[in-house]
Amino acid sequence: MDAAGLTKLLSPEGWALLSALPPYDEGRTMALSERLRRDGVDPELVAAALTQSRLRARAHAKFDSFADGMLFTPSGLEQATRLTVAAHHARRYVSAGVTRIADLTCGIGADSLAFAGVGLSVLATDTDELTAALATVNLRHFPEAEVRQADGLAVDFAAEGVDGLYADPARRVSSGKRVFDPAAYEPPLDAVQALRERVPALGIKVGPGIPHSALPADAETQWVSMDGDVVEAGLWFGPLRVDGPGRSALVLRDRSAVAVQDEHVGPPAVGRVGAYLLEPDGAVIRAGLVAQVAAEVDGRLIDPTIAYVTSDALHLTPLATTYRVLDTLPFGLKRLRTYLRERGVGRLTIKKRGTAVVPEQLRKQLDLRGDAEGTIVLTRVGGAQQVLVVEPVDPPTTNPEVP
Known part of the structure; x- marks a missing residue:
């Protein structure tokens, strides 16, 4: 969307049109566009309104019903923080x-x-005029929020209070x-980090793929996942750190939240596959806190290079997805095909870690037949390729808030 479309x-005519549009339906967009144009509506306004309708529909995943009163650009929506995650930022x-x-x-x-x-x-x-205009619209209900088209790094923070x-x-x-290189961020990460010398309470959202070697020693770096997807990492300085510098993870799932800090529990043991297999949440893995999960469930790794934890007793944790181990067998196509056919498995979930096997190719090769459902995990156990036959265990209820 360009400035003219905005x-x-x-x-008044444009806002009324946008408010009157039916729920977005890709299959009906062309017909709706043609009808509005026949009715004499400005074609540029029609295009802008339908684009916003499409973006609002997509934005529900991040903003829920708030999206219905907001305006977006594709790139702005792509980078925008999910409102649930932004609320945790605000609490800090x-x-x-x-x-x-x-x-x-x-x-x-969004934030x-x-x-x-x-x-x-x-x-x-x-710095972008159109983006600042959209932010002004989206923040219109908050008189305590002022939007300026300006370089934020050049603001006189002391004068602004x-x-x-x-x-x-x-x-x-x-x-x-x-962009994965922090130096290629816009603005560059180093330039933003330097602001903590002027205002110690500094928070920076960064990509979740940021390497541990690039983390500033005086920050708490927290990886955040939402419903199983790792969505961001954040650098928190000064009084915004919860427990001082270090690494942490925040797991948001089913309207609940749990945080875990690096407590330096030491490297976990490595051993045989037990009765249960735990797949740590992606934020926990990115934060390098798999050892925390192992310690919590009295477990061990199945391989020193693989982020799967196993335990002999059931210890549910919101930091990992838990599976009951039904069987283990060495990886082999014929053996696995026979195993699944004997049990009538026609629908198979294939999980993998530490193996080059492509699940979709394997599924075709297995030629599944039957009405039963199954789940297998392809991974290494003690350095050897193994297949773990598992079934999910119901997840635990997590705390509704993080202190």
């Missing part, structure tokens, strides 16, 4: 005693929405390709 959307600032926060790279305003929603005074900046900073540097180039 201007037309924000007119409140707990640290921050009263006025500068959102230095506000984008469409600023959460900051304003908990009562913080917000100064939101973005700012006592907390947040930044979400762009990690994609104009073509949409991801």
